[in-house]
Structures are given as structure tokens and as C-alpha cells.
Amino acid sequence: MEKTGTLTIDGNQAAATIAHLTNEVIAIYPITPSSNMGEFADEWSAAGKTNLWGAIPRVVEMQSEAGAAGAIHGALQAGALSTTFTASQGLLLMIPSMYKIAGELTPTVFHIAARSLACQGLSIFGDHSDVMATRQTGYGMLSSNCPQEVMDLALIAQSATLQSRVPFLHFFDGFRTSHEVAKLVEVTREVVREMIDDTWVEAHRQRALSPAHPVLRGSSQNPDVYFQARETVNPYYSQLPALVQGAMDRFAQLTGRQYQLFEYEGAADAQRVIILMGSGAEAVHETAAYLNAMEEGVGVLKVRLYRPFAPELMLAALPTTVRAIAVLDRTKEPGSDGEPLYKDVVTALAQDAMSDDSRFAVMPRVIGGRYGLSSKEFTPGMIVAVYRELQQAQPKNHFTIGIQDDLSHTSLDWDEDLRTSAHDETFQAVFYGLGSDGTVSANKNSIKIIGESTDLYAQGYFVYDSKKSGAVTISHLRFGPNRIRSSYLIGNGDASFVACHQPTFLEKYDVLAYARKGAVFLLNSPTGPEMVWDTLPATIQQEIKDKDIKLYCIDAYGVAQRSGMGKRINTIMQTCFFAISGILPPEQAIASIKDAVQKTYGRKGRRITELNFKAIDETLACLHQVAAGAAVGTLQSAARLTDRASAFVQQVTAEIIAGRGDMIPVSQMPDDGSFPLGTAAYEKRNLALEIPVWDSDICTQCGKCPFVCPHSAIRSKVFHESQLKNAPANFKSVPVKAKGYPEGHHISYQVAPEDCTGCTLCVDICPIRDKSNSSRKALNMAPQPELRAQERDNWDFFLTLPEFDRSQLKTNTIAGAMNLQPLFEFSGACVGCGETPYVKLASQLFGDRMLVANATGCSSIYGGNLPTTPWTTTPDGRGPAWCNSLFEDNAEFGMGMRLAVDKQREMARELLVELAAQLDAGLVQAILEADERDEAGIYEQRERVKQLDMALDGIDSTQARNLRSLSENLCRKSVWIVGGDGWAYDIGYGGVDHVLASGEDVNLLVLDTEVYSNTGGQTSKATPRGAVAKFSSGGKRTGKKDLALLAMDYENVYVARVAYGGKDTQTLNAFLEAEAHPGPSLIIAFSPCIAHGVDMSRNHHQQDMAVNSGHWPLFRFNPENIPLGKPPLKLDSKPPSIPYRDYVQSETRFNMLWHTQPDVAEALVAQEQKFVSHRYNFYKQLSQLDWSDSEEVAQVKAAAKVSAATPAATPEGEV
């Protein structure tokens, strides 16, 4: 047996390690939770890491998963060993190619972090819905249950595919296994070498398409032979189970870890057995052992090879004593009479029962159940409930476990408090951290330290919330002498150690619910040890007393500040954990932390290493044990939900916000995924340390602050002064300065103090300075806590003020438009987000008539991730109707909306004409001839349609009822297709192109962050030349795709390229013109993102530099000018006025390249400088063309295409 070391890594890294070692071409596309596998592969190849044959695998990012699968298919056919990684909808996009790959008997392994599918809602979390949708493709399917198995079975799959020629899907549970950090035994290169027979590789290469020995493969076959040809593959599948078992056996000889295709654990004479696959099988294994210790006689059958399904092997693995079986599926097939694994098991047993030599005297009773969808917890209590159900005379079939189904009554009850004995010797610890405070990375580091310096098994799992700003992370860490099979979270009352890294969490969460009796509680608090007890909410104080909890406190931010670490508290809190948890001798642990710091920062930051060391040393002096106070105080946890909220919000939304979503019964959930708007307003996240304060005396009421606010947390409203009667004493307003408002009207700029994130962008944009003190502006930041109560009252009052009549506002000015109510507010987007101001602007201008098709990505997450949505309504209930279909189909999805609206409008108009005789002739005519180009026209039409509806209600005819149901379409509706550059430039480009070409009246808003922001910053075709991003770690060599130019080529598309920080009025005009254009419109909006490596408080400055450097020229192309003989293209920015270098060196995404490959960086910046000048000149020429002279237009375009093609991509190392 080999000598091996251990690794402390997660499932994704385990899979990627084997994949990178055994492949030559890796085609990837980011999708959670599989993205990390591609990232690892890319990083390793970029670093020159070689595969088994000494070659560096080529890692290529494609435009979609369909593209990745296509590329893999081609690479395989051309003889390379190839692989890919994906999940969820991404896997579904690969299905067509998978049929081909399997049909042509091509060996490959796809590694899948199995994830839910988008149905009534999207979920990034884990279940088997995606892999189950591919079980018919002809792929072998191998399931891993934990990170160790991921590494092992990845290799077994690779070995089996090469030997058998049948392609494999190797899958493991998304997040639960893909992201679980565990200590595992390394599969060495030598083992991999032994498992891969080079003659199989040679055979694969010999089958490759080659002009040296050409064949035709993939023919079109006719009725005469297709069927027979389809049956030729049977022998490959019939021998596959034996081949896979052979690979498992060889692997066992090399490593000592023996796997079975169907692995039974439990009593040899069990009567009750659960069959399942994936991480849940480990929890069942643990629970069965616990029950069998009490002589319950139960077992679990873990399915590893799911396809091809080998019924005889499955039956052979079951004890003959079995009388009742529960098959658990982690997927749902609506309308089916059972989920896939259940049906496979039933079929196997039925076939056996029908055979002459049946294994069982009586066919066991089989029930099927669903569990764990979207990473729903699957705990021993639930598992025991399933075993108990099997004891019933009439056990429930098609049950669910883990939810309360009070609608169809499928669910089983379970005991929340049931615990196995698995953790009698386990140390369990829970940490509450803020997303950005480094808690997760510190904990990953702690696991590594403990894993590597002790014999203990280790497990780490991390729970995140859905917000991008102010997100909470909860880390669950286990260490113990026995293998950890607990694929579920640490339960209430189980943790020996609880840490709260942010004191504000105490107000929101019952952090000590996890603590067991006598647990250690570590609190980061700025309050010193003498006073800290009095700052704790009463419930926390009571729990400390009841559970005899040992409380420690540290002012981590104080230590960080003093030791030069700024706001970084991760190392400090980690030091505290080791100092008081007792898991390692403190001296050893501190030495290990320092060692880890050295390794992490090493030569990249000698100074930061020293600062960390200083912080570690100071931490120990500042950590204090605090005795529980004598009395429990009266401080209550903050729970503030306005009673204005609807019953649904109170009963469902509020419960999800409070972290009790697991308890919501089925009947309370919307059955089609529809949720009410306006719910983000209830969250009150209180993230800002400072908020802006309005100086009404010097403000010129320009409207720039509400325009730029990414969270709609500063608003302006115009109202009559008489409305101020009941205003709070400190409420500020002044007479409105702009012309056109009636006498006696005031304006107020009001901040929502508990929704503001403190990004400072409003203060930054404010152009007004105090004449006698230029550091003061009309907006100035001030500490939030002192202002919170006062401004909360002012905000509440502000909301009660009526909205100004929108038909009377000058919406073509910033000041006027900003008095429109934003119908997009308080999103969970990052602090200082560059996208949301555009979304908010669209909602202000068109929200009351808007349908939104939103591509998956950041905007669908901050726009529609439960528990709440920032999309909201006007006081009369109108607002944007929003839906997220998928990532790839958004343009088509939005166009479908337009088609529906237009068709129904046409039908309504026809019906109106047909019914005219029974209606007021003047009303009918007015409706048919309405001019809805401006707000006043839209308002008047809505009033007419209200009259029409009243009239129709009085007519008893089918036509009238028909028209009544369609009449709303007589009013103008605005369709907005919103998404990021990943959608518009890459995965959805085919659809975008088609929709632009269609001529339909839709508005596409591309929030261009120049990178796949939501999944962590992977390169897209919008990524500029020279930028460093994931999959372009050496700097992107090709230029950014000019989507605007492609769209302008159609000549009937309104195209605008905007950057509100460069020129806000241009952005506003572009939105107005785009919506007014009766055909397709495309707005490409420059959106600074934290992925750019800039301080987001400099967002506007970066936009300005992007414009002035020529990186982001501003323009509008309005096709309506063509028939008027005017040039359609208007350049809105001046020629590049600052060197391109100045811009790129201000952003880390670019300037990082100067630190790694300065020569390449120099060459790329020179290339891009030429390009931006060329492009500006080209646009300039286009804008000066005489469009009535089609020959000239054609000539300029042709010339531009030639020169645009000249600066070709620069290959690696050849700049």
C-alpha cells in the first residue's frame, strides 16, 4: 500500500485535482456551485502544473455550458482527453451534446456539483434534480458522498470511462460536498498513474478523427438502420458495472479504500433498509449505526453506480431479511408516480419477484420519499422518522421528510431533538461572521491547522445568506477522533464553542441556540469586559445563565486598529478561538497560525505578515473572560416589522427574514413562485456607520444624489407646504427652486437611515460646497447611531407625503426625474454597486408600466432573492412586473412578453371596434387614437380605460367580458430585458442578436461590469484587453467585444452606451429615447464592480476616467434620425483626453498585470491605447456621415471592419 499524506480541502478541489491530472483539454463555464473546479483547473494550468503525461492541460472558457459541451465533444473526437465541470441548468444545456458523446462511445468524465433546477424559483443549492435529468443520455453515473469519495471516485470514473468507452457523470452534492472542507487522504499521482492504463489512452487516440485514417462519424441514419445501430452499444453497458467494480477493486488494492457499486451498511439481518445516494447516505449510515447499537436491526444501501443501473447487484447487496424499504430521492418529478431511484428499485424488486429464483421469499414493501431539496437539512431525527415509518402497517408512500406539508399531507413528522451518539467525542463549533470580515477564510485556515497538526478528523461547512452587502456567514466546524459522517449542520444545543464576530448579530439572531451546557462563547464587542454584560440582550443573558456558558470578550476592531490591521479581524478572532477552545495547546496553535500567516502572505506582503504577528500577540492580552452579571437586563432583541405589512409578509416574509424559513409549511408558500413587491423595505439592515445629512440651506436641488444612490436610500419629493402640518420637528424641507411647480410647494431630500449602506456616493457626487468651508457640501456624512431614531421618524413621515403628479414633472432633467418614486429600493447589492442606479432609474421613469425580464446574475439575485425584493409599487399599487427565466434565454423571454402584450393590445383594439356601438363613441375613438408618448398621455389613457372597464362591467356579453380581461393592454406597456454582460455578450448573445434583429419594441439594459460578477469575476467577452480576471489570470489578450457596434449595424436598433458617472444627463436621455423608440433598444451601461479592484466609493471617478480615457465612449444611435436625413449616431463624449494608461493603472484588475508580467502589461496597454483612439475616430466618422448617401456609409463601415480586424489577439508570451 502507498504511503500518503492528508489534505484538508473541499469536494470541488478534490474533483478538480483528479480532473486536471487526467485530462488534456478542459472546457469550462462558471456556474455555482461548480465554478471553483474550473477556477482551480485554470489556476493550475496558468501556474504550469502538468498532468499525468507531463503536459499542461489547456483550459478554455466557453460562452455557455452548451458551448463547453460542444467543445468537449470536438476535443474528444479529435483525440484529446477532455473534461468539464458544471451544475444545474448548465448540465441541462449540455444534454444534447451528452447524447452525442455517449452515442459515439467517447470516454470522458463530467464532474458535477449537483444542484437544484430553476422551476418556481432558482436555487443555487444542492440536490439531484440536475443529474437525474441526464440519466437517459447514456452516461455512466457515479455518486460520491463526501470529499474523500469525490477524490477517489473521480479517479475510478476516469479509469472506468477509458476502459469502457462509456462517458461518465461523476456527481456529488452541491455545497454539502462541493464546499465542505474535510480532511482526507490524498490520492497520489502514483495511484492515478496505476489506475490509468496508457493502452486505453492510446486506443482513444487511435479512434480520433484524423486525416491520416479518416472516417465519417455522426452520419444521418434512416428508418432502415437507426434502430439497429442504437442497439449496438448494449454490450458496452452490460459489461460496465463489472468494469467499474474492477476499477474500485484495483483502487482498493492501491489505497486500502474499498468501494462497492451498491454498498450496504447495517445489520446483516436488517428488516428495514433505506436506499439513497449522495451525502445524505452518510447521515443515514451514522443513524443506522446508532439505531443498531440499540438493536433496531436496520440498514442503508448506498447507491454509487446509478447508471447503468445493475438490479442484480443491488439485490445482491440487500440482506434477504429485508421486509420494508424506503427509497429516498433528492429530486422531484411533478406528475410522476415516484421519483427515479424509487422506480428503479421497485422495478428491480418486481423483476426479481417475477423471476424463478427470486431472492426474497416475499417482495419487500417499498416506499419512496423526497428529502433534502435545495440543500434542505437531512438530520438523524428525520432519518429515524423514515425508519419508524417503515414499521407502520401501511407506511406512507411518496412521502416527504424535512418539511411540513399541510397541503398534500405527504410529510412525515420527526423529532428535532433526536441526536445520535456520533458526536459524543466530537468538538463542535459555530461562528457568526460578516461576509467581508474574513470569518470563513479564518475558519478554513483553522480546519487546516487542526487537520494537519492532529490525528483528528475535521469538517467545515459554511452557510451564507443571500445578500451581497452586509451578508451573514455561519461556519459549522467539527473535529473528532472518528470519521465524520454528519452531512448536516450542527444542531441547537450541540456546540461546545460559539463565536459572534459582530455584536449587532446578537440583536438579530439567537446565536446561543447552538450552545450546549458549559459551552464557551466568544464575543467581539467594542465594550470592555466590565460593561459588556449590560450590552447583551436579555435573552442572551438568560441563555448564558441557563446553560452555564463561559463568556469571553475581545474588542477585535480595537486590536486590529492598534496593530495596523485596519478593519481586518480574522486573524484576531482565530487566535481567540485557539486560545480558549482548548482544541489544541494554545502555544502550538499560535505557532501554527503564525506559520499559516507566513504562508499566506509570505513574500507578497512582508509588512502585512508583521502586522498580523503583532495583532496575534496583542490579541492574547486583550481577551477577557467575563463573569455573568447578577441580573438579567431588559434589553430586547430588535424586531421591527411595520404593521403596515400584509398578512403574507407578516407570516411568510418576516419568518424567512428571522431565519425560520424552514418552519414555513407548504400551504403558506405561493404555488407558482409569485411574491408580493416592496418587501426589501421591511428588512432595515442598519449597515451604515455613517449616513448623509442634508444641508438644505446650500442645496441647489440638482437631483444628483438620488440619481446615483445604489440603494434608493436618499430621495427627493415635492409636495405642498400644507402637508407639513404633522411633520416631525427635525424634518427638513425648503421651497422648491425649480420652475414649473405650483406656488407653495416644498422639496425635501430625505435619507432612509436604516436602509442606507453608507457608501458615500451621494456626498461624492454633490457638486455644492459651502462658500466659507469647501470641505462641507450640501450633503455630509455623519454617524448613523445618533441620527437613527430621528431620521427614522423623518423617513416614515416622508413616506406618508403624497407623490407629486408624475405627469407634471420634467422627467428630461435630472432634478425633475429624481422626484419620481423609485420602484426599486434597498436591494442587497454590494455597497456602492455600479449597476443598481441604472435599474432604479428605469424603475423611476417607466416602473408603473414596466415588465422586466431579468437574466440570471447579480441583478436577479439582488432583485429577486428571497426573502425580499427591492422591486416595489406606487401608492396605487402599480409597479414593475418582474420575472427571471434563465441565464441564456432572457432576450427571447422578454421578447415573448412583448409579443403577448402587442397581440393582446391588437385583440383589445379589435374588440373595442366591435363593441363600439354599445360604448361611448367619443371614448372609443379617444382610446384608439390616444397619444401615449408622454406621461400625461399615458395617464389620460389609463383614465379612459378605467371608464371603459366600468362600461364593460355593465354589458353582459362574451365579447365584453373578453375585452374586459384584455383592456389593460390598451395602455402602453414597456418591456425591459435586463441582465449583465455574461448574458448579453456570451451565453445569451444568440438570443440578444435575434431579438435586436426582430424589430420588436423591447428595451435591453445591459449592466456591463465587464466580468461575470455574480459567480466571482470570471472573464466574459466584455472583459477588456489587459484585465486580470478568473480564467484570464495572465491578463486578457483579446479586446472587448463591441456589442454596440454590432447592434448599430442593424440600423433599426436604438443603441446607447452610457456611464452615469461620466455624464448623467446623457444616461437619462438615453433611457428616455430608448423607451420611446418603437423598435428594439439596447443600452449598454458601464457598471463599476468590486471585481474591478477599486474602492467603490470612487465609483464615479472610475466611470469618469473610463470615459475620458476612451475606454468607454458615450454615444447614442437613434435610428429615427435616419429617415429625417440626420446622422443617427451622436457622440456624447469628447476624444480621449487622458492616457489610457492612467485609467487602467487606477484599477487593480488591470494594474495587477504590471506586478506579474510588466512587459505584457505594457504591450497590452499600448495596443489598447491605439485601439481606443481608433475606435473613437471611427465613431466620429460614423457620426459625421451623410446617411442619405448609402454608398459612403457602406464604405466607412467596410474600412472600419478591416482596421478593426487588424489588431488581432496577441498569443500568450508574444506581445
Place this chain on the structure above:
Amino acid sequence: MVDLSTRYLGLTLKNPLVPSSSPLSKHLDSARRLEDAGAGALVMHSLFEEKIEEEDATLARFFHQQSLGHAEADSFHPIPEGYMSYEEKYLEHLTALKNSLEIPVIASLNGTTPGGWVSYATALQEAGADALELNVYYIPASCKESGSEVEDRYVEILQSLHSQISIPVTMKLSSQFSSVVHVAQRFQQAGASGLALFNRFYQPDIDLETLEVVPKLELSTSEESLMRIRWIAILHGRIDCSLAITGGIHNARDVLKALLAGADVTHMCSALLRRGPGHLAMVLRAVQEWMEEHEYESVEQLKGSISQRNATDSAAFLRSNYMRVLDSYQPPSGVLW
């Protein structure tokens, strides 16, 4: 043949023309051109304390703090394997300069606090720097900080630096010390082997449109050299360390005046930035011609010959000169007083 060589910081330079800290040293080619033009030594561009700190912050934000706290993305930028830190790049460049130049190379550290960044001096010494220039570019804007505390700050940084290295350290001074001679003496006692007079503080400007303060870079003029020449003349012979003049040295006349006043070397920056490295050769030639014409044998002979101590009218560098100058001023033609 005139002997142009000079002693500076214990080093023998072939002539007293030493390009000061400027972007010209950032590129090997321009550094070589300076040497080819005849530079006696080269002061490198500065390693800035703020840039070291800024890099720390950037690294912390984008690489070291890998947790974004979101399930879909736990980090953005990949950590580049071959990352070269600002310090490493500076050291690498210093090594490259040393390898390709014959003349001495003086590294430059620029910062205002005696923090950990000073420890980079050791690495600079190890990388081959012949000497180190310390530029405490400090604007004393606190009403709580007295003049002597400002001096203490300089001394503290200098001592901290001096204690770590064995190569000579020269100190770049601010012209705004209230007692230049006294402070110069303190620096000498604290370990400075040389003094460079004076730092040019780039003056911030006010943008009348945005009402924001904007940085502005104005190159020097010859006029600026006069104030420096005065202080060189006053210091010469009074303190036991090398003297360099920096700021406003544009042509041979400026160089000669500085040498006559007592400078050991003359730093040049703006003129080279404006005219290119070749300008140095012209200045050098002109210096040589003037010396030949005026029958000087060597720079050593020339140095300090008109310092305050040696000048025929030693009061000329002091207050009396001021009165004479004021009284001598006549209104320009057409200007009515």
C-alpha cells in the same frame, strides 16, 4: 586637463553631476543614457512609504481577504503566482541598474514615519545600493507639533535607518526648518553622511471649477537654485558631511555657482526631464570649458571657494545682502511707483 572628480558620501565620483531622484532612473535605457552623458552617480526614483502601504491595503482587499461571504463567490481576483511586490520590483530594478551601470547608484526612500517600511533599507543595501537618500517629504500641518518635534521626527527616522545599514545615508532637507544650520548639525550627529538641500514641495493647486484641490507638477527653474546656493554657502565648512544641492540646477552656470558655494555634487532633475539625458553631457562640457577658461585645476579646488566663510564679503549671504537688493530695485520702464 581639469580634474572633475569629487568626493561625495565617501564615494569618489568622476564628476559632480548627479541626476536626482526622477522617473529617468525607472528605465534602464534612460539610466544608461545618463551614464553615457557623463553622470557621476545616479539617485534612483523613490521607494514610497505610502505606496508600500497602499499595496498592503490593495493586497489585503483583493487577495488576502478571500471571503466575500456570498455563496456564489468567495473571492474575485485570482492570486497571481508570479506577483512582484512594489518592494521586490524596486529591488530588482536596483539590481539591474547596478549590473548595467559603472557609476554608483544611490537608492531613495521616501516617507514620513519611523514605521516598519524603514526596514526595507536593509534589503536595498543587500541589493547593492552604494548609498541611501532619505527623503522625509513631510508637511508639518499640525498645530500640536512644534518645530523641534518636526526635527525629532526626521532624526528618529534617520536613526532608525542608520542603525540598520552600513552604507552612507544622505538626508534630503526641507527648506522650511527655522534653523537650517542647527538642524543640519543634528542630522550629521544622528548619522547622516550627507545633506541634500532642499526638497521641492510640489504645490497643490485649486481647481476653480470643482473647487477641489488638485495636485500639480511644475518643473523647477534656475531661479530656485539661488536660495539653495545660499544655504550651501552657509553650511560649507561648518558641518562635517557631504553637501548636495537639489532644485533649480539647470545649466553649467547653476552647477558652477553651487560648487563655488560649497556643494560636493549638484543634482539635476527638471532640466533632464525637459531636455532629456543628453542635456547632462552639454552641462558637463560647459562646466569643463568654464573651468579650463578660468584656469581651475579641479573641482576640489573650486568647491566652496565662495562659501560664506571664504567669500570676500561673507555678509553677502546674510541679512545685509537683503537690504542692498531691496534698495537697488528700480521700477521697470513705464511703471509708475
